Amino acid sequence: MSTRNRANPLALAILICLYERPMHPYEVATTLRQRHKHESVRLNYGSLYAVFASLERRGLIVPQGTQRSGRLPERTIYALTDAGRVEAHDWLTELVSTPVKDYPEFEAALSFLPALPPDDVVSLLGERAVALEVELAEMRSTRELFAKGDLPRLFWVEVEFRERLRESELAYVRALAAEIGAGELEGMQWWRAIHDDPDGPAASQYSNIDVIEGGGA
Amino acid sequence: MSTRNRANPLALAILICLYERPMHPYEVATTLRQRHKHESVRLNYGSLYAVFASLERRGLIVPQGTQRSGRLPERTIYALTDAGRVEAHDWLTELVSTPVKDYPEFEAALSFLPALPPDDVVSLLGERAVALEVELAEMRSTRELFAKGDLPRLFWVEVEFRERLRESELAYVRALAAEIGAGELEGMQWWRAIHDDPDGPAASQYSNIDVIEGGGA
DNA sequence: AGTAGGATACTCGATTCAGAGTACCTTATT
């Protein structure tokens, strides 16, 4: 219930897996890996057993029995409770209906951009553009594999989505690199100045100006 | 150096702040908040002092002296070392030049979509589209504020970028909702079937098929 | 049949984190 408990996406993945049938932790991990969920969701298998324990504490799953193969440790099989079914449904509903603020690393990079000299930035953005093109090519071939494997689109909408986002990013990177390269970006004079002469008169001009109160509705 | 140390973006934000001049931890936090960095970077001020301590241990910053106002605890002022300057430069360079895999929450949501009934999904996507429109309107007004405040574009490229991504998301959400609503998405029959009759013959048909080996180059 | 090499199935501990908590200061009020 507490939103704090919804921080770990592995927990949701587990609940949804157990929706199908009771499993033991390792089987859940294997299933998720087989279905390539780790490509769309951040899953720390390191905390697998801790997350199962926390779900049990919260009454969302119950141990159903154990099973043993060879002399490996016993495997506890867990099943979803009614509360678990409700939680999985509510969580997923919220995830689909309500946008949250994500923090893509590149957004952070952009916000610190003035700390690097403009010429360096142009070539670094060029590197990124190339890498993004390679990644997009890979994604397209993955999609072809999916299509050939007769897996209906329903099961790979997330791959399409990721592709759209990366395409937008590539377009933005190209446009920005071109603008900086052409010296057309607003603020370029100051940017050049502080990197040519770090102690020059321009150094402090903007040091405090990006203080804008309010912003947004 | 170890990539593990580059996990926390607050550390980079601190290094870049100290690039300007030595400060005490609380002053760094205040500066970052004033510059709205928390909107583009995930900054946990809860671990502020821990991160300063870790940067000092790694030799990237050094305490320069202390200062005291009233009977508040002493404030330690930290300065960047040469190693710290190098680390900040290298880290930022990597961030700009090399795309990493982010995990937007909505991508996770999409990958679990078949767990909800299709009709529900259509209306949830509709909700999301509305919320995204509101958010985009807010972002545009924030940008206008920036522009009026005479803050050069150089300092808000990250806001533009975020806007482009959200626009792509909105377009995708609308298209997907329309396709599902029209019953045109590949896999719809199966999707309808398992939600109309969870134990029916369709239930297991795809339960294992999204196992595709390889994928990507 | 014995065993080397690699994959599989967990376990453990040091580190890091988020959020709640607390003490202090400043300002406003009477």
Place this chain on the structure above:
DNA sequence: AATAAGGTACTCTGAATCGAGTATCCTACT
């Protein structure tokens, strides 16, 4: 001058996390 309200400057704690470690199993080769 006393006190209340609100913000500032930290501190603490339980929980989460990552990576490294260990034990077991399977396969192939001699």
